[in-house]
Amino acid sequence: xxxxxxxxxxxxxxxxxxxxxxxxxxxxxCRYQGxxxxxxxxxxxxxxxxxxxxxxGILREDVVNVMGNGMVIDVKHxxxxxxxxxxxxxxxxPENLKISDKxxxxxxxxxxxxxxxxxxxxxKKFGSTxxxxxxxxxxxxxxxxxxxxxxxxxxxxxxxxxxxxxWENLTVAGVYGGEPISVNAMAEHLKKYGEILKPFICDVSLxxxxxxxxxxxxxxxxxxxxxxxxxxxxxxxxxxxxxxAAYAPIxxxxxxxxxxxxxxxxxxxxxxVGEGPFTVEYFGEKAxxxxxxxxxxxxxxGRPRRVGPFDAVASKYGIRMQGADEIALTxxxxxxxxxxxxxxxxxxxxxxxxxxxxxPQHLNDYKPVLKTLKGWKKDIxxxxxxxxxxxxxxxYIAFIEKITEAKIKYVSVGAxxxxxxxx
Numbered sequence: 001x002x003x004x005x006x007x008x009x010x011x012x013x014x015x016x017x018x019x020x021x022x023x024x025x026x027x028x029x030c031r032y033q034g035x036x037x038x039x040x041x042x043x044x045x046x047x048x049x050x051x052x053x054x055x056x057g058i059l060r061e062d063v064v065n066v067m068g069n070g071m072v073i074d075v076k077h078x079x080x081x082x083x084x085x086x087x088x089x090x091x092x093x094p095e096n097l098k099i100s101d102k103x104x105x106x107x108x109x110x111x112x113x114x115x116x117x118x119x120x121x122x123x124k125k126f127g128s129t130x131x132x133x134x135x136x137x138x139x140x141x142x143x144x145x146x147x148x149x150x151x152x153x154x155x156x157x158x159x160x161x162x163x164x165x166x167w168e169n170l171t172v173a174g175v176y177g178g179e180p181i182s183v184n185a186m187a188e189h190l191k192k193y194g195e196i197l198k199p200f201i202c203d204v205s206l207x208x209x210x211x212x213x214x215x216x217x218x219x220x221x222x223x224x225x226x227x228x229x230x231x232x233x234x235x236x237x238x239x240x241x242x243x244x245a246a247y248a249p250i251x252x253x254x255x256x257x258x259x260x261x262x263x264x265x266x267x268x269x270x271x272x273v274g275e276g277p278f279t280v281e282y283f284g285e286k287a288x289x290x291x292x293x294x295x296x297x298x299x300x301x302g303r304p305r306r307v308g309p310f311d312a313v314a315s316k317y318g319i320r321m322q323g324a325d326e327i328a329l330t331x332x333x334x335x336x337x338x339x340x341x342x343x344x345x346x347x348x349x350x351x352x353x354x355x356x357x358x359x360p361q362h363l364n365d366y367k368p369v370l371k372t373l374k375g376w377k378k379d380i381x382x383x384x385x386x387x388x389x390x391x392x393x394x395x396y397i398a399f400i401e402k403i404t405e406a407k408i409k410y411v412s413v414g415a416x417x418x419x420x421x422x423x
Contacts, residue, residue, distance in 0.1 A: 007225025014330035016040020029057025032251030034223030070251020101149030205253030237276025264324030277363035
């Protein structure tokens with residue numbers, strides 16, 4: 001059984017919370033793309049955890065966690081993240097964490113280039129998290145990356161590193177006028193953190209293939225959402241990897257296997273971190289009220305998220321891109337204090353309406369068409385069955401299902417692991 005958990009919208013939909021919940025039924029949880037540029041927040045009986053690189057299944061002792069070849073891994077950040085979890089009593093061993101030898105390494109000079117370019121762009125910036133993700137993926141496709149498996153032969157690695165650093169300095173020092181990168185400093189960086197990580201690095205492709213053939217249940221965990229996918233998102237305001245579910249077997253290392261189930265995660269309202277078009281965006285007091293109610297601040301950066309009503313146009317597109325068989329609707333409880341709840345049912349341009357998601361470069365020309373639904377004005381955080389929800393909340397869910405043409409199976413009504421309802 002191979003299942004993908006992926007975001008329907010702009011990211012920050014609550015995937016980590018759902019992976020943590022559903023992972024109790026799985027043997028393996030695998031991250032297949034992205035780096036430490038986004039965070040998954042999980043709250044359980046052990047406390048609150050923000051995971052940037054580690055799969056969310058790491059919080060369950062009987063689950064094996066895999067970091068796939070489609071990721072870019074900042075080795076320093078990973079070691080520090082592992083240390084924080086270990087300090088909190090989370091067991092991390094080579095038996096429950098396996099890192100692909102083919103995953104690219106995100107280097108300090110990638111972070112430097114990311115920061116230099118955002119500074120150069122000034123008010124035209126893309127809203128990067130400045131953690132080196134775009135330069136890392138760029139170098140990967142330029143065949144200038146170092147990979148995790150190379151940490152086992154530091155002599156050969158340092159020889160390659162010298163050539164790569166010479167090339168990197170053409171940009172960092174020659175174009176941006178930054179401090180030249182030191183080969184020795186980079187080699188020491190890799191040696192220091194590589195020694196800690198080497199026991200966890202292996203051929204995860206071989207491991208996952210064997211386990212899948214044994215009938216083990218594997219869950220693939222995406223970072224960000226469909227609208228941040230490098231191909232199908234709001235380009236160029238996207239991430240630098242494929243966050244769609246179809247990429248999961250490839251980014252994990254088992255392209256010879258097919259998904260059995262795709263579960264899409266979307267919020268009961270809209271949120272967006274970073275730059276780019278966001279058709280349904282609220283502003284002023286209206287935005288701040290919703291932002292505070294939902295605690296909408298980036299898990300990786302702490303940046304206030306842009307917020308707005310549920311966007312049926314973007315969500316229907318995201319559901320199609322993710323091939324979602326089932327939907328988990330998160331944070332329904334955040335809307336509980338509202339007398340009325342708005343939903344974007346279409347986009348409008350020049351007096352014409354559409355329910356088809358436009359080409360990204362045209363999005364700023366559209367305005368949202370809003371429909372108002374009645375709120376329930378009742379705390380639903382204690383509801384655990386469909387029948388416990390107020391009629392207005394059930395009507396809201398039914399309306400979202402109808403307008404997006406998707407089946408909502410899970411509804412979260414709180415941040416805690418048990419605060420959800422199965423429909």
